[in-house]
Amino acid sequence: xxxxxxxxxxxxxxxxxxRLCVRCGERKAALKRPKTLEQICRECFYIVFEDEIHQxxxxxxxxxxxERVAIGASGGKDSTxxxxxxxxxxxxxxxxxxxxxxxxxxxITGYRDDSLETVKRNEIQYGLPLKIVSYKDLYGWTMDDIVxxxxxKNNCTFCGVFRRQALDRGAALLKADKIVxxxxxxxxxxxxxxxxxRGDIARIENGxxxxxxxxxxxxxxxxxxxxxxxxxxxxxxxxxxxxxxxxSGENFRISTTTRMPEQGTCERCGYISSQKLCKACVLLDxxxxxxxxxxxxxxxxxxxxxxxxxxxxxxxxxxxxSLQGKHGNFDF
Amino acid sequence: MAAAASACGGxxxxxxxxxxxxxxxxxxxxxxxxxxxxAAAATCGKCDGGGAAVAVAGGxxxxxxxxxxxxxxxxxxxxxxxxxxxxxxxxxxxxSGGPASRVALxxxxxxxxxxxxxxxxxxxxxxPAFRLGVAFVDESVLSVRPGHEIDMAIEDIKSILSSLxxxxxxxHVAPLEDVISSGSDDKxxxxxxxxxxxxxxxxxxxxIRCLRMLSLQKIALENGYTKIMLGTCASGIACHxxxxxxxxxxxxxxxxxxxxxxxxxxxxxxPLHDCLAQExxxxxxxxxxxxxxxLNRPCSxxxxxxxxxxxxxxxxxxxxxHTILRTAQKLKPFSFNKFSxxxxxxxxxxxxRPKFQNIDANxxxxxxxxxxxxxxxxxxxxxxxxxxxxxxxxxxIDLYTAHCCQSCxxxxxxxxxxxxxxxxxxxxxxxxxxxxxxxxxxSSVRDQIADYLLDEDDEN
Numbered sequence: 001x002x003x004x005x006x007x008x009x010x011x012x013x014x015x016x017x018x019r020l021c022v023r024c025g026e027r028k029a030a031l032k033r034p035k036t037l038e039q040i041c042r043e044c045f046y047i048v049f050e051d052e053i054h055q056x057x058x059x060x061x062x063x064x065x066x067e068r069v070a071i072g073a074s075g076g077k078d079s080t081x082x083x084x085x086x087x088x089x090x091x092x093x094x095x096x097x098x099x100x101x102x103x104x105x106x107x108i109t110g111y112r113d114d115s116l117e118t119v120k121r122n123e124i125q126y127g128l129p130l131k132i133v134s135y136k137d138l139y140g141w142t143m144d145d146i147v148x149x150x151x152x153k154n155n156c157t158f159c160g161v162f163r164r165q166a167l168d169r170g171a172a173l174l175k176a177d178k179i180v181x182x183x184x185x186x187x188x189x190x191x192x193x194x195x196x197x198r199g200d201i202a203r204i205e206n207g208x209x210x211x212x213x214x215x216x217x218x219x220x221x222x223x224x225x226x227x228x229x230x231x232x233x234x235x236x237x238x239x240x241x242x243x244x245x246x247x248s249g250e251n252f253r254i255s256t257t258t259r260m261p262e263q264g265t266c267e268r269c270g271y272i273s274s275q276k277l278c279k280a281c282v283l284l285d286x287x288x289x290x291x292x293x294x295x296x297x298x299x300x301x302x303x304x305x306x307x308x309x310x311x312x313x314x315x316x317x318x319x320x321x322s323l324q325g326k327h328g329n330f331d332f
Numbered sequence: 333m334a335a336a337a338s339a340c341g342g343x344x345x346x347x348x349x350x351x352x353x354x355x356x357x358x359x360x361x362x363x364x365x366x367x368x369x370x371a372a373a374a375t376c377g378k379c380d381g382g383g384a385a386v387a388v389a390g391g392x393x394x395x396x397x398x399x400x401x402x403x404x405x406x407x408x409x410x411x412x413x414x415x416x417x418x419x420x421x422x423x424x425x426x427x428s429g430g431p432a433s434r435v436a437l438x439x440x441x442x443x444x445x446x447x448x449x450x451x452x453x454x455x456x457x458x459x460p461a462f463r464l465g466v467a468f469v470d471e472s473v474l475s476v477r478p479g480h481e482i483d484m485a486i487e488d489i490k491s492i493l494s495s496l497x498x499x500x501x502x503x504h505v506a507p508l509e510d511v512i513s514s515g516s517d518d519k520x521x522x523x524x525x526x527x528x529x530x531x532x533x534x535x536x537x538x539x540i541r542c543l544r545m546l547s548l549q550k551i552a553l554e555n556g557y558t559k560i561m562l563g564t565c566a567s568g569i570a571c572h573x574x575x576x577x578x579x580x581x582x583x584x585x586x587x588x589x590x591x592x593x594x595x596x597x598x599x600x601x602x603p604l605h606d607c608l609a610q611e612x613x614x615x616x617x618x619x620x621x622x623x624x625x626x627l628n629r630p631c632s633x634x635x636x637x638x639x640x641x642x643x644x645x646x647x648x649x650x651x652x653x654h655t656i657l658r659t660a661q662k663l664k665p666f667s668f669n670k671f672s673x674x675x676x677x678x679x680x681x682x683x684x685r686p687k688f689q690n691i692d693a694n695x696x697x698x699x700x701x702x703x704x705x706x707x708x709x710x711x712x713x714x715x716x717x718x719x720x721x722x723x724x725x726x727x728x729i730d731l732y733t734a735h736c737c738q739s740c741x742x743x744x745x746x747x748x749x750x751x752x753x754x755x756x757x758x759x760x761x762x763x764x765x766x767x768x769x770x771x772x773x774x775s776s777v778r779d780q781i782a783d784y785l786l787d788e789d790d791e792n
Contacts, residue, residue, distance in 0.1 A: 192577065193574070193577070195659075196573065196574065196577065196656060196659045197645065197652065197655065197656060197659075198655065198659075199655045199656075199658045199659050200659065201659055201662045201663065223645055223648055223649070223652070226641065226644050226645060226648070230637070230641045233637055234578060234634065234637060237534075237633065237634060237637060238532075238534070238634060240742075241578050241579070241634070243580075244578060244579055244580030244739075245577055245578055245580075247580040247582065248576070248577040248578075248579075248580055248581060248582025248583075248585070249577075249582060250582070251580075251582040251583035251711050252582045252583070252585070252663055253583065253586065253663055253664040254662060254663065254664065255661075255662055255663060255664040256664070
């Protein structure tokens with residue numbers, strides 16, 4: 001196996017039969033790195049993993065010293081790793097950031113409980129203060145309440161819209177300057193692909209995803225499952241393909257005639273919106289007025305039930321949320 | 333480079349149809365293309381003939397004739413609105429034997445017949461008819477098919493051609509290995525060695541496509557053709573959009589998915605750009621248009637994975653391929669994706685010329701640097717890498733390597749760097765010659781101003 005240039009100065013001691021880490025040449029290799037297929041020991045893996053994240057932060061100037069940063073914490077593996085690594089790097093490289101964990105409680109009995117426990121553990125383990133914002137706090141409704149009011153059809157619409165805004169609203173409430181999320185390369189690659197399938201171009205710039213989105217029917221169809229499977233098969237065939245998709249996303253030359261998202265603010269809550277009312281306010285309006293279908297389905301003439309019985313979500317405005325004050329939409 | 337339409341299936345839907353403009357989910361539950369049994373009793377929604385509807389396109393059930401007219405309409409519109417064929421052109425149709433190129437052959441033949449007729453009945457007042465020839469690239473050297481099967485397949489292709497009248501269409505059959513070197517005896521072995529040196533399965537697949545295009549270019553140049561017409565259809569293009577994305581070729585992607593591609597010495601046109609593979613399959617069935625698919629190589633590796641992915645998407649929603657194409661339309665085409673040579677559009681009636689006249693007359697030669705192997709335009713990082721290499725390159729090999737895009741570098745160039753020299757030595761000479769002449773002129777200019785160039789290290 002070719003020894004990378006960085007290691008050529010240190011010839012690994014020849015030892016028949018055992019695989020040595022290609023990085024340090026001292027310890028036994030514990031894994032084959034999916035990204036590079038290098039055989040690497042545990043310690044070196046930690047080092048390169050954290051270092052690559054540090055490089056991403058530095059090269060893209062993601063933070064400024066003194067900033068208050070909310071770490072979106074779901075209790076899952078991605079946000080747990082994010083919390084750990086960010087607090088380590090903050091300490092190690094003196095970023096000077098004021099970090100805290102931000103969790104969203106949708107108010108679904110039995111669903112969030114386990115993950116919230118995990119986040120509470122993270123708070124203790126990594127010494128990061130935890131703030132939990134609930135749908136109840138932000139919108140006045142828990143998901144359980146919503147389901148009681150509207151049943152199990154279209155409830156995903158509410159949760160999706162509310163969740164997307166919840167992180168942002170929660171961070172604003174808690175006076176954060178930035179939000180970080182644990183979306184990884186696979187997620188971003190999936191987003192790029194799904195957007196192509198939907199007729200949208202998602203361009204990636206400085207680690208943000210700019211979505212050039214046409215208003216149109218937006219439905220969580222079966223193709224999302226196909227796309228995920230496709231990415232898994234792709235990764236098996238060529239591991240770097242995930243990163244190549246992201247690279248493509250960074251290099252798309254968008255035609256200037258493609259409509260750019262417009263940014264305005266919601267008349268009611270002041271949240272960023274391209275329409276008069278942001279999506280959450282439209283939905284809340286419906287809930288509060290006992291008209292739960294408001295904001296669901298077609299808004300053109302002929303509004304009504306969808307003919308094929310499938311659950312559909314109509315997105316009638318362009319971008320409804322943005323993170324870090326920029327145009328864009330994390331459409332995961 | 334546009335992928336050959338090897339993905340079969342697909343459904344019919346006019347691109348302008350409001351269902352596809354709205355996006356996914358609007359397609360009727362029955363699959364498009366073939367009518368489902370329950371709807372088979374419907375009559376044609378287009379004509380008054382009262383014939384039974386046998387196909388669905390654009391949400392309308394059509395009889396066979398109307399369906400054919402619908403597809404021919406799309407073909408003709410692509411040809412005329414992109415000024416693809418001038419009366420003075422000699423068009424070479426790339427014929428793979430599959431349904432898409434069979435339909436392309438049929439339609440271009442009909443356009444030619446009509447032009448011949450107008451010419452003959454007009455006493456030379458109308459425009460002369462364009463010349464039409466057909467090319468078949470014989471890739472059997474890379475397959476394991478027995479010789480007699482191959483001969484039979486080629487005979488089939490000849491008989492397909494001879495069934496079309498009027499008009500004499502010359503058939504050019506060229507073995508793929510001819511593109512490696514003309515005249516030497518060991519062409520086949522050399523080709524196999526070249527392909528064998530490529531480690532990546534997808535890389536091999538894509539490399540063979542590049543050779544296929546070169547082969548067509550060679551046939552065209554040697555026989556005086558001025559245009560190459562491919563049967564690449566919407567389904568093939570949709571597959572290419574995804575496979576290019578997945579290979580990190582997001583920058584170059586728009587280059588291969590337009591109607592016109594003038595990167596080559598003989599420009600390439602794609603008149604079936606808006607027709608789905610399933611529509612074309614259906615047309616061949618309805619009109620018994622003979623196809624010959626024995627010699628088609630199925631795509632493998634990532635291209636195969638993408639093809640089956642698109643197949644699944646199509647089953648779930650027949651208008652998905654059109655949606656993917658719409659996405660690609662949001663990307664900016666390159667300057668070589670249109671005909672911009674001075675005087676090119678003079679053959680058009682004056683009422684149509686203004687449509688093309690906003691093209692910058694200065695753009696007769698494009699400025700993009702293209703990959704040595706696949707012709708992809710270089711992105712900024714690839715250009716940067718090339719610039720850096722030009723200054724530091726000690727060996728020609730480094731320069732050749734830097735003239736390959738990142739995708740070809742990864743999947744086509746041999747993994748072991750010391751094999752690069754061998755790989756380039758096996759390539760047809762004119763590939764590397766392009767780089768040689770470019771760098772020669774660059775270095776001579778550099779020599780002239782060498783005295784005045786400050787070393788990068790000299791900083792006052």
